[in-house]
Amino acid sequence: MTMTMIQTFFRINNDFVPIEEFSGTLPDKNYIEGAIVCSISGRDLFQLKHYDLIDQLWAYIVDGLGKLRDGKEYDVFFPDQPLRLRLKLISPHCVEVSIGDETNKVDYSVFRSALKNGALAFFAKMKEIYPDAKDTWRRYEMEAEMIPD
Helix, strand or coil, X not given: CCCEXXXXXXXXXXXXXXXXXXXXXXXXXXXXXXXXXXXXXXXXXXXXXXXEEHHHHHHXXXXXXXXXXXXXXXXXXXXXXXXXXXXEEEECCEEEEEECCEEEEEEHHXXXXXXXXXXXXXXXXXXXXXXXXXXXXXXXXXXXXXXXX
16 A cells, blocks of 8 residues: 655744644735645655745646646746756656656656645635635636546
8 A cells, every 4th residue: 555645834934834733814825835745655755845835836736737637747946946846757657756856756646646635625725714815726626626536
């Protein structure tokens, strides 16, 4: 059985707070820092050290999953730092995930499912925190929902 872990954190005053433990409002709704932690089969793909503008990063990941679904490679820089995220299908069952100089190959269906579930949890939380932007959050939820399990 493949061990998978995905969790999203907000970065508040240099502390990382799991989104499921957060309540209230964020310090700056236009500059939402956070991190994704994702480990698949003992490979750490996303780590706390990769923190950035978390709402934009999740949007990029959803876009990347859509490109992979369509059989295309995805290459983008993180929203607020010169860190490259590259997603490339190696085979129908394997995806290569590169963040900066770190590259890992993992099971595509496990990766896709973990990131889809992480995105859905994140955008659901954002609808709670900032309901005035619910149309934006819902758009990314709908895109994530279109990713196969």
